[in-house]
Amino acid sequence: MIYSLDKINEMAEGDQDFINSVVAVFLEEVPVDLLALEKALEENNYQKVYQLAHKIKPNVDLLGMEQTRAAALEMETLGKSESNMEEIKRIFPSLKNDIDQVVSELQNDFDC
Helix, strand or coil: CCCCCHHHHHHHCCCHHHHHHHHHHHHHHHHHHHHHHHHHHHCCCHHHHHHHHHHHHHHHHHCCCHHHHHHHHHHHHHHHHCCCHHHHHHHHHHHHHHHHHHHHHHHHHCCC
16 A cells, blocks of 8 residues: 555544545546646646646645655756756656555555
């Protein structure tokens, strides 16, 4: 398991509906954002890469995915500075793999 509910549990203070809501939002939004990020990479669109990495970052952070958050931050920074698309494209597969794995785990763990 590469995610942790510690941050969400702390925020939820025992409210299972809140936890379920956060997980549902993650499952609805992040895979869509990930596909859009992949498209932005194909188009070498730095601005879109920056925006999408910026949007993904807090979602993975909330699930305690520190390595994935670091990858999103690096992609965000490189996208914002429009500096190194090849480096962004090198980072993307690990970000995608982590998110795909967590989506699968959350679907199993929360019967989605």
